[in-house]
Amino acid sequence: MTGSLQQAPGPFFGEFGGRFVPEALMAALDELTDAYEKARIDPVYTDELTRLALEYTGRPSIVTEVPRFARHAGGARVWLKREDLNHSGSHKINNVLGQALLTKRLGKQRVIAETGAGQHGVATATAAALMDLECVIYMGEEDTERQALNVARMRLLGAEVIPVATGTRTLRDAINEAFRDWVANVDTTNYVFGTAAGPHPFPAMVRDFQRVISVEAREQMLERGGLPDAVLACVGGGSNAIGSFDAFLDDDSVRLIGCEAAGDGVDTGRHAATLTGGRPGILHGSRSYILQDEEGQTQPSHSISAGLDYPGVGPEHTWLHSIGRAEYWPVTDAEAMDAFRLLCRTEGILPAIESSHALAGAITLGKELGPDATLLVTLSGRGDKDVQQAAEWFDMLPGGDA
Amino acid sequence: MSALEDRIDEIRAQGRAALIGYLPVGYPDVDTSIAAVVAMVEAGVDIVEVGPPYSDPMMDGPVIQHAAATALERGVRVDDTFRAVRAAADAGAQALVMSYCNLMLSRGYDRFAADLRAAGGVGVITPDLTPDTGQEWIDAARAHEVDTIFLAAPSTTRERMHLTVGASRGFVYATSLMGVTGERASVGDAAAQVVAAARDAGAARVCVGLGVSTGAQAAQVATYADGVIVGSAFVKALGDGGDLAALKAKVAELAAGVRGDA
Numbered sequence: 117m118t119g120s121l122q123q124a125p126g127p128f129f130g131e132f133g134g135r136f137v138p139e140a141l142m143a144a145l146d147e148l149t150d151a152y153e154k155a156r157i158d159p160v161y162t163d164e165l166t167r168l169a170l171e172y173t174g175r176p177s178i179v180t181e182v183p184r185f186a187r188h189a190g191g192a193r194v195w196l197k198r199e200d201l202n203h204s205g206s207h208k209i210n211n212v213l214g215q216a217l218l219t220k221r222l223g224k225q226r227v228i229a230e231t232g233a234g235q236h237g238v239a240t241a242t243a244a245a246l247m248d249l250e251c252v253i254y255m256g257e258e259d260t261e262r263q264a265l266n267v268a269r270m271r272l273l274g275a276e277v278i279p280v281a282t283g284t285r286t287l288r289d290a291i292n293e294a295f296r297d298w299v300a301n302v303d304t305t306n307y308v309f310g311t312a313a314g315p316h317p318f319p320a321m322v323r324d325f326q327r328v329i330s331v332e333a334r335e336q337m338l339e340r341g342g343l344p345d346a347v348l349a350c351v352g353g354g355s356n357a358i359g360s361f362d363a364f365l366d367d368d369s370v371r372l373i374g375c376e377a378a379g380d381g382v383d384t385g386r387h388a389a390t391l392t393g394g395r396p397g398i399l400h401g402s403r404s405y406i407l408q409d410e411e412g413q414t415q416p417s418h419s420i421s422a423g424l425d426y427p428g429v430g431p432e433h434t435w436l437h438s439i440g441r442a443e444y445w446p447v448t449d450a451e452a453m454d455a456f457r458l459l460c461r462t463e464g465i466l467p468a469i470e471s472s473h474a475l476a477g478a479i480t481l482g483k484e485l486g487p488d489a490t491l492l493v494t495l496s497g498r499g500d501k502d503v504q505q506a507a508e509w510f511d512m513l514p515g516g517d518a
Numbered sequence: 519m520s521a522l523e524d525r526i527d528e529i530r531a532q533g534r535a536a537l538i539g540y541l542p543v544g545y546p547d548v549d550t551s552i553a554a555v556v557a558m559v560e561a562g563v564d565i566v567e568v569g570p571p572y573s574d575p576m577m578d579g580p581v582i583q584h585a586a587a588t589a590l591e592r593g594v595r596v597d598d599t600f601r602a603v604r605a606a607a608d609a610g611a612q613a614l615v616m617s618y619c620n621l622m623l624s625r626g627y628d629r630f631a632a633d634l635r636a637a638g639g640v641g642v643i644t645p646d647l648t649p650d651t652g653q654e655w656i657d658a659a660r661a662h663e664v665d666t667i668f669l670a671a672p673s674t675t676r677e678r679m680h681l682t683v684g685a686s687r688g689f690v691y692a693t694s695l696m697g698v699t700g701e702r703a704s705v706g707d708a709a710a711q712v713v714a715a716a717r718d719a720g721a722a723r724v725c726v727g728l729g730v731s732t733g734a735q736a737a738q739v740a741t742y743a744d745g746v747i748v749g750s751a752f753v754k755a756l757g758d759g760g761d762l763a764a765l766k767a768k769v770a771e772l773a774a775g776v777r778g779d780a
């Protein structure tokens with residue numbers, strides 16, 4: 117279809133994207149791009165990916181209407197796309213299975229990955245166990261502390277977890293360290309990138325693997341009465357959001373809203389709302405928006421959610437933002453945590469703190485649009501990993517009650 | 519021919535390789551780093567490479583990461599890079615900048631090239647910008663007569679080598695290994711192969727960097743390369759204490775190496 121915005125191929129999305137990496141990685145990225153281009157049209161590969169989605173991940177994921185929650189969202193109809201029910205607990209597995217299968221096709225025995233909240237690390241460790249790959253996960257030291265449970269999970273799955281103590285000790289430093297490993301070990305190692313950012317082919321490839329979210333959800337909504345008025349998803353690097361948007365990109369009536377982490381508030385400077393508070397630049401191999409100072413130094417980001425605590429954003433989002441096809445809203449820590457508790461108490465669903473940012477966006481939008489609106493929210497992950505942190509936030513730990 | 523190319527040819531005519539020394543600006547503080555640049559030249563560095571510290575140095579190992587982080591904590595600015603360039607040029611060296619591209623992009627490629635030129639600098643090494651994504655930079659650099667120095671790696675394919683050599687001015691930066699900056703016990707065979715591949719693709723001047731830290735290694739590399747690039751070993755010698763004497767001693771060792779006297 118001409119004029120379709122779906123599945124834009126890269127390397128550039130408008131003026132964003134590309135491949136700004138050391139020459140040493142160019143051959144590996146070319147090899148990966150080539151392998152992926154061949155694999156995506158090879159039934160041996162696509163059938164295996166489909167089989168794994170069905171029999172391992174548990175796809176298709178269901179949609180759940182949440183009327184008791186929706187009462188707090190202006191009475192709009194709210195549906196959740198339940199990526200939290202996937203095996204290993206989030207949307208990350210969709211991408212990882214695709215890249216792990218590619219690793220096998222490349223004949224490589226070792227995978228590395230970065231992780232923030234730990235969900236991408238857990239998914240990578242899971243796929244590595246399944247496919248007999250050696251697995252090393254880089255994780256910022258601060259994140260190993262706030263997501264300690266996921267560190268243990270990765271180790272139980274046989275992965276080596278390396279805490280990264282440099283820089284801000286978060287996701288961005290984990291990515292730097294993973295790239296350093298990759299440059300040194302590229303012959304034997306594939307970098308399983310966790311989000312729709314980084315150098316080409318990652319933004320387009322990760323989007324393709326996550327696209328299943330919107331392909332399924334669009335069908336599911338049509339079966340239930342029609343397209344939603346809006347699709348909402350949280351944005352860290354942007355993989356669950358781009359996967360949630362892609363199949364709706366040509367449906368002009370559907371608003372697409374990415375919810376960025378506004379931390380303490382965008383005006384405090386302590387936030388991770390890249391499209392709201394950033395400007396164009398190059399970070400981690402692509403041209404996109406970045407939180408940076410006037411000289412181009414990356415600024416520290418802040419979010420209660422380790423998975424959204426990243427000062428960059430995928431280039432396709434920056435493009436969708438620039439052409440006005442998608443909106444990006446800042447959601448503070450406090451708003452996200454209120455939405456987190458609300459979903460727990462009204463629906464018996466414990467969301468990831470990342471996904472709670474999208475829930476908070478839905479509350480705001482529902483109040484704006486009222487009862488006639490139908491909203492689809494991607495619940496990108498479950499909150500088991502966040503129990504400790506949430507219990508602290510709400511002062512619910514033993515000894516915490518006065 | 520550029521001034522940098524002239525200088526490399528002149529050194530080659532002396533029957534030796536050039537010594538190219540890298541230091542991050544602002545480590546351990548701005549004034550000491552500028553004094554260190556001058557000290558390097560006095561001790562035998564022919565070509566100086568200064569780096570504006572960057573928050574996300576993806577190509578650097580622990581020594582340069584630490585130096586960059588220290589400099590940033592102490593408030594180093596990109597403008598300080600041009601001060602260091604001026605000092606290197608005044609001391610009689612050819613002065614280059616090695617910069618991650620976001621700092622250049624943020625200033626504007628054109629302004630970056632103009633500022634470098636105004637400070638007496640002659641070229642820029644771009645570790646995370648390759649010719650295929652660097653056309654805007656190349657255009658700006660050509661307009662200001664600034665040399666564009668691109669990297670070639672052991673993994674560089676024949677096709678990419680032609681692209682790299684074609685877009686490079688001054689010299690081609692051959693990385694001796696697959697990895698980040700830092701000292702290594704030995705310089706492997708890959709370095710000589712990258713140099714040979716670059717020459718096959720038409721490169722007139724090829725310098726080798728990454729992992730060279732001793733006079734003996736420099737002497738070995740000098741047998742096949744036009745220049746030997748040393749970074750981490752100099753940064754380490756300078757150290758948090760800003761030890762100019764230790765730096766000069768290390769430079770002297772490497773300077774003897776490129777003359778085959780190790």
Ligand SMILES: Cc1ncc(COP(=O)(O)O)c(C=O)c1O
Nearest residue numbers: 235352353354355356423496497
């Ligand atoms: C549950 C969950 N949602 C969202 C994200 C953010 O990533 P992305 O923006 O790539 O979807 C993460 C990242 O760790 C996550 O664990």
